[in-house]
Amino acid sequence: xxxxxxKKVVGRREIIDFPDLGLxxxxxxxxxxxxxxxxxxxxxxxxxxxxxxxLLDPSHPEYNEQNQKFTNYxxxxxxxxxxxxEMRYIIKTIVKIGRTKIKAVISLTDRGNMRYPVLIGRKLLxxxxxxxxxxINNISLF
Numbered sequence: 001x002x003x004x005x006x007k008k009v010v011g012r013r014e015i016i017d018f019p020d021l022g023l024x025x026x027x028x029x030x031x032x033x034x035x036x037x038x039x040x041x042x043x044x045x046x047x048x049x050x051x052x053x054x055l056l057d058p059s060h061p062e063y064n065e066q067n068q069k070f071t072n073y074x075x076x077x078x079x080x081x082x083x084x085x086e087m088r089y090i091i092k093t094i095v096k097i098g099r100t101k102i103k104a105v106i107s108l109t110d111r112g113n114m115r116y117p118v119l120i121g122r123k124l125l126x127x128x129x130x131x132x133x134x135x136i137n138n139i140s141l142f
Contacts, residue, residue: 007128008098011135016118017096021068023055028118030131036078037095037104038119040111041068044089051089057112078107081114095120098139100128 010030017024018039040060044053051070056062074090088107095104097120104124111117125131132138 007130008100009132009135009138010097010125010129011138012131012133013116013136014097014120014139015137016120018055018093019096019101020093021055022064022066023062026062026118027116028120029116030120030125032122032125032131034081034119034121035123036107036121037124038078038088038107038109038111038121040114040117041108042110042112043067044108044110046089051091053089053108056117059112060117076107078109080109095124097129100139102128 012030014028014030016026016028018026040056041053042057044051046052049071051073053068054065055068070091072092075087076090077085078088079085088109091106091108092103093106095102095106102124111119
């Protein structure tokens with residue numbers, strides 16, 4: 001079992017990067033109630049075995065209209081915050097939290113009505129981080 005002292009402490013919100021997607025300095029909500037990590041996207045469509053989507057939306061300051069393309073993706077049933085099951089596209093990409101780079105499984109969803117464009121779930125946190133809900137942007141201190 002990994003020693004608790006070896007795990008980094010994250011706050012309830014952290015600034016993260018998706019270097020492979022060209023997305024940097026995005027505020028994410030740390031949610032131990034969620035299993036998977038979700039990323040806000042729009043214009044999600046599948047054509048000829050290629051998944052196309054745009055990150056964030058025009059109202060977000062980091063939005064750049066760049067079309068992302070993935071050929072390695074899947075679909076999975078995921079329970080949303082309202083307890084309803086929905087089909088979502090799943091991709092694998094690098095997430096950088098502080099100095100830690102993690103190859104993560106990310107679900108793509110419309111989070112336009114949510115306060116934070118990224119939700120970090122338990123699967124990404126497990127064996128790497130401990131959450132202190134009294135902190136915000138703690139990992140950037142390391």
